[in-house]
Amino acid sequence: MDHVDGLQAPRRGLAFGAAALIVAALAGGAAGQLTDHAISDAVDDRIGEDPAIRCEGIDVSAANGLVTLSGRVDCLSCRLRADAVAQTVRGVRAVINHLQVVPPTGRLAESVIRDVERALLYDPVTAQQEIKVQAEGGVVTLTGAANDWPHKQAAWAVASQVLGVTEVKNALLIRGRPARGDAEIEAEINQVLRWDGLVDHALIEVSVHKGLVKLSGVVASAAEFARAREDAQVAGVEIVDASPLHVERWTRDKELRRGKYAPADAAELQRAAQQALGRQPRLANFAVTVEIRGHVAILRGTVGNLYARRQAERTLRTVVGIGAITNRLKVRPAEAAEDPVIAADLRLALRRDPHLADLPLQVAASGGVARLAGTVDTYFQKARAEDLASMARGIYAVSNQVEVRQDAAAFITSPYVDEGDGRDYAWYQPQPRRIVRDDETVRAAIAEHLRWSPYINADAVQVAMHAGVATLTGSVACDTQKRAAEHSAYGGGAAWVVNELKVEHELVKSAKE
Numbered sequence: 001m002d003h004v005d006g007l008q009a010p011r012r013g014l015a016f017g018a019a020a021l022i023v024a025a026l027a028g029g030a031a032g033q034l035t036d037h038a039i040s041d042a043v044d045d046r047i048g049e050d051p052a053i054r055c056e057g058i059d060v061s062a063a064n065g066l067v068t069l070s071g072r073v074d075c076l077s078c079r080l081r082a083d084a085v086a087q088t089v090r091g092v093r094a095v096i097n098h099l100q101v102v103p104p105t106g107r108l109a110e111s112v113i114r115d116v117e118r119a120l121l122y123d124p125v126t127a128q129q130e131i132k133v134q135a136e137g138g139v140v141t142l143t144g145a146a147n148d149w150p151h152k153q154a155a156w157a158v159a160s161q162v163l164g165v166t167e168v169k170n171a172l173l174i175r176g177r178p179a180r181g182d183a184e185i186e187a188e189i190n191q192v193l194r195w196d197g198l199v200d201h202a203l204i205e206v207s208v209h210k211g212l213v214k215l216s217g218v219v220a221s222a223a224e225f226a227r228a229r230e231d232a233q234v235a236g237v238e239i240v241d242a243s244p245l246h247v248e249r250w251t252r253d254k255e256l257r258r259g260k261y262a263p264a265d266a267a268e269l270q271r272a273a274q275q276a277l278g279r280q281p282r283l284a285n286f287a288v289t290v291e292i293r294g295h296v297a298i299l300r301g302t303v304g305n306l307y308a309r310r311q312a313e314r315t316l317r318t319v320v321g322i323g324a325i326t327n328r329l330k331v332r333p334a335e336a337a338e339d340p341v342i343a344a345d346l347r348l349a350l351r352r353d354p355h356l357a358d359l360p361l362q363v364a365a366s367g368g369v370a371r372l373a374g375t376v377d378t379y380f381q382k383a384r385a386e387d388l389a390s391m392a393r394g395i396y397a398v399s400n401q402v403e404v405r406q407d408a409a410a411f412i413t414s415p416y417v418d419e420g421d422g423r424d425y426a427w428y429q430p431q432p433r434r435i436v437r438d439d440e441t442v443r444a445a446i447a448e449h450l451r452w453s454p455y456i457n458a459d460a461v462q463v464a465m466h467a468g469v470a471t472l473t474g475s476v477a478c479d480t481q482k483r484a485a486e487h488s489a490y491g492g493g494a495a496w497v498v499n500e501l502k503v504e505h506e507l508v509k510s511a512k513e
Contacts, residue, residue, distance in 0.1 A: 034091035036062040042452040043067055043086045049491060050085050051378040051409060052355060053078050058099065060086070065093035065247070072102045075354035076138075076160050076167065084417045087222035090454045093247040094222055101138065107164035109135040115352040116140055116159050122349050123391055124305050125154045125281050131172065133159075138166030145175040149233040150281040163354045180236030182208040189213065192231045192279070194260075195272040197318045197480050198415055199228050202258035204245065206232070213237050216244035220256055221454030223416035234279075257477055260320060261504065266292040269321045273297055276319050282311045288329065290316065295323035302332045306398065307390035314420050323479060337394040339365040346370060349388045355381055356388075361402065363389075368396035375403045379411035383425055400427055410490040415455075415480055435495050439465035446470055446492030455484040461501065468495030475502045 040062040047053055047060070055078055057071040067086050073079050079099045086095045112135045120126040120133070129151060130144040140159050146152035156170040186208040193201035203218040213232050219225050229242040264272075270292040277283055277290060286308060288301040297316050303309050309329045316325050337345075342365040350356045350363065359381065361374035370389040376382050382402045389398045411428055413421040422428040437445075443465045450458040461474040470489040476482050482501045489497045 034065070036064065039065065039067065039089065039091045042448075043089045043092065046085050046089055046452070047082050049409075049412075050081065051380040051412075052081055052384075053085070054355075058082060062092075065091055066096065067092050067094070068096045068098060070098040072100045074102060074104050075163065076101050076165050077354050080160060081417065084223070085414070087226060088414050088416050088454055090221065090452050092222045094225075101166040103138065103164050103166070107138070109137060112138060112140060112162070112164045115162050116165065118348060119158050119162050119352060120155065122345060123154070123158045124308065125151065125284075126158050129155060129172075131155055138164055139169065140165050140167070141169040141171055143171045144173070146172045147175055147284070148235060148281075149174060149237070150279060151284075154281050161353060163352050163357050177211075177238070178236050180211075182210065185211070185213070185234060185236050188234045189232050191272070191275065192234065193228060195276065195320050196227065196231055197320045197478055199224055199231060200257035200260055201228075202256055202260065204228060208237075211236060211238040213240045214244060215240065215242045218246050218248050218256070220248065222247055223454055227416060254477075261477060264321050266294075269319075273316055273319050273322065276315050277312060280311060280315045282308045283315075288312055292322075295321060296326060297322045297324070298326045298328060300328050302330045304332065304334045305391055305393075306331050306395050307387060310387075310390060310420065310424055314424070318415065318480070320478070331396050333368075333394045333396070335393055337392075339367070342370065342392050342394055346389055346392050349391075350385060353384065353388065355384050361385060365392070365395070368394055369399055370395050370397075371399045371401065373401045375405065377405055378408055379404055379422070379428060383411070383420070383428075386425060387420075400425070410487075412487045412491055414487075415484070421483070430490075430496070435468035437493055439468065442468070442470070442493045446489050446494060449488035449492045450485065453484055453488055455481045456488070461485055463489070465494075469498060470494035470496070471498040471500060473500050475504050477504050479503060 040060045044060045047058055055073040058073065059070045061068045069082055069086060073082065079097065079101050082099060083095050083097045086092055113133050116133045120131055129146055132143045134141045142155055142159060146155060152170060152172045152174060155172060156168050159165060159168045186206050189206045193199050193204055200220065205216045207214045215228060215232055219228060225242065225245055225247050228245065229240050232240045270290060273290045273292065277288055283303065286301065286303045288299065288303065291298040291300065299312050303312070309327065309331055312329060313325050313327050316322050343363050346363050350361055359374060359376055361372060364371040370392055372385055372389060382400065382404055385402060386398050386400045389395060410430055411422040443463050446463050447458070450456055450461055456476060460476065461472060464471045472485055472489060476485060482499065482503060485501055486497050486499045
C-alpha cells in the first residue's frame, strides 16, 4: 500500500461486493483518454493558475494517475494548497507531495512558536483549547487536548497558515471520545455522505467495527476521496481506513450520484442542515438554528464573531437540496476589546500570514468595525484579509476598502480547496475583462477546463463564444457544478460568462409540479 503524505493511495482492481459490477459496466473507455502526460500538464496548469500559490518552482509528474509534486515553495500553505488543487483534476487518483517548504527568510524557532501561539489565541475556535506549541526550526509540534476531530484539525490548519512554519505535527489528543455503538456511528456517516454535495455517495459502502471505520467502493476524484474520509470522522470514531475506496478515472456518471438529488421533505432537509451545522467547530458554542422553506434555508440565532456567521452560510451551501440561504444570525461578541487592541491584534495577524505579510495594508478599528485599506494583487488576498478581520474580538462588521489591481484575474475558487467564494463578500462583482484572445481559442481553453474538472460531465455543457463572452448551456446535477462550470469558463479566459445551465434535479421537480 502506498502512503501519500498521510493519505493511503486508493488501490484499484479489488472486488467490493455488488458495486464491482457497476464499476465494470461504467469504466468504459473514458479512463484511457486520460494519459499521464495529459494529467500532469492539467495539474501543472491548474497550479499555475491558482492565485494563492505564488511559486513557479513546482514540478509535476504522473504515473497511472498517481501524481507527484516536487520542487520548492515558500510557505506551508502553498504546499498544502498545491496538493489540494492537484486532487481536483480529473484522472488524479492520489497525490505524492514531495514539495519542500523554504521560507524566503529563516526564522528562529522562538519567533515561530510565538506567532503560532498568537495565531491559536486569535482564532476563536482554537483560543479556548489547551494547546502547547513546540518548534525545531520551522517544524511545529502541537500537544495538548482537543474537543473532537474537527477541533483538532482546526488547530493544525491555523498553525499551517503561519509564516515560517514548514511542517505541523499534530499530536493533540481528543478529549473524552463518546462511547457510541458501531451501528449508530455507521448510520451517522451514511447520513453525512448522503447530504454532502461534494461527495457522490451511491457507490460508497461504510462498515464500522469497534469504532474503526472502513470506506470501500468508488469515487470519481482524489478530492472526493479526501472529502469522504473527512466526512467519516464523526464522534466516537477511532480510525478511518479509506484504503479500499477507489478513485476511478471515468467521466462523472449518474450511477455515482444515484438518488443523491431525490426530492426531500422539509423535515428531512432540516435535520440534514442542522447536522451539518453541528459538525462545524466554529459554531460549537453558539445557538444556531435553521428553518427550511422549500429550498431556502433560514439561519437564526447568535454567534460570537463575524467569521462564524459567514461559516454557517458556507456550511449550508454543501448540503444537498438547499438552493438559497437567508442569514439572520446576529453577531454578539462574548468579550469586548478596545479599538487600539483590536487593530493591533489584526495587524499582527496580517503580518504572520504568508499570503499577506509583505503587502502594504492599513488597519483601523472603531466601534466594532474593522477597516482595511491598501492595494493587493488578487481577490484571494483581499478576501483573506477580510476573513482574518472577521475573526477579531469585538468586531461586528468589516469595511474592506482594499484595492485589487485592475488586471487581476477573476475570483475563481474550488469547493474542495476554498471555504468560500465571491458570494461571501459584498464588494465582489465580476467585471468584464479585456479580450486578449480570439473566441475560438478561448472556447477551446474553456473546453479543456471543463474536461479536467472533477465535478462536471463536460459532454453535458455546451459553450458558445461571441466577442469574448462565453454562454454556457446544457445541464448539471447541482448548483455546485453550475458554479464550477462558470469558474472553468473564466479560467479558460472568458471576458464575461452568461451561465444558462439548468440544474437536473430542479428540472425534474418542475416537471412533476
